[in-house]
Amino acid sequence: MDNFVKREKSEVSEIMDVHELANYLGIGKSKIYNLIRHKKIPASRIGRQYRFSKEIIDHWLKEKIITPNQESQIALFGDTEGRKKGE
8 A cells, every 4th residue: 555655646736847747637748838938737847957846836727726716697587596596
């Protein structure tokens, strides 16, 4: 069991380079560089290389989820609870 946990941790480091991040996100390295260039992804530059914190990337991904919040759903579909009560 301990070997499995250690192996899993080594698959995704807490600090990733561009290649590791591209694998983690399932996109190409050129897309990562494009996101960096347009300042759309949190990155740290150390010398001429970029590094990414897994924790920060995970948080960034959660912020980028495209789903309507409940308030916008109410605006789109009306107050269904109010209609049920009034029926």
